[in-house]
Amino acid sequence: MKDATLKQIALQLGISITTVSKALKNYSDVSEKTKKAVIDLATELNYTPNSFAVNLRTKESKTIGLIIPTVVHHFFSNVIEGILEEAEKRNYMVIILQSNENYELEKKQVALLLNKRVDGILISLSNGTGEFDHLKTILANKTPLVLFDKIAKIVNCSKVTINDRKAAYDAVTYLIKKGYKKIAHFRGSYLPQNAIDRFLGYKKALEDNNIVYDSSLVYLCENNLDFEDGYENAKKIIAEHPDIDAIFAVTDLVAIGIIKYFNEIGIEIPRQVAVFGFSNWFMSSIISPKLTTINQPGFEIGQRAASILFDEIKAKKNDEPVVFQSIELNTSIIEREST
Known part of the structure; x- marks a missing residue:
């Protein structure tokens, strides 16, 4: 019919x-x-x-686009919940796209959203994103853009983040105060700003506590910060640095891989080696031993990012000037059994 x-x-x-x-x-x-x-x-x-006809008349699609690196992740699922809650309040639909940490796919998704004439775009950048012309295209198109979590500092738009450098600094300082001295870091790749900042926070905490930075104790996670990165790097570090006494991991998923390997070979956590994660993924409180981690407020990040985006959409509609915002949300240490 x-x-x-x-x-x-x-x-x-x-x-x-x-x-x-x-x-x-x-x-x-x-x-x-x-x-x-x-x-x-x-x-x-x-x-x-006819929604298409209504959109042509009002010059609104009542739709926003969201690009995230992965959907199946506790942090990003919380972010999505926060965004959807804000969108529902305003009768907006959200198109959710997954970049799979791939820059080329992310570029195609931006082009798709612009072609769909969405009213605004939210993005957490992929680990492979080192160029930002696609973001500048969004802004040149006068489409409101808000970056969150993994951002580009040089792109002039609103951003919602945590202070990754401070959070990492606090984590490593906590380990040092607990008496750990030979602390390794399983770091993220060299492109994402949050991975860079977590590494810099780790390094600064060592320096401020008179511990000499040793680059051989920094291991790169190359498989999108997944379980295998933690597991395989844990194997390497035990072979290369058997006297290690603590590891600060860039994410909880990496830390869980470390714990899995240590449990298999009988290394006692935290008596022999302490493990500290990042983001407070739900598995962190289930694994044995339970993981000490940084609590990253995903739901609030999503809420704030969406709220700012809707403010900018409204300002554009009313021909009002847009003032870009940089929001930095607080983190905290969740102390559990692994330290």
């Missing part, structure tokens, strides 16, 4: 399409009798407005 149209309603009632449209919008220059007849027939025919 074809969808009912304004023309169909108008023909059946013997009135103009304009009158039908006005009746459905409750215009005062249409009689109550005509309004009732139009509404009754529209209900009978299950009429719904």
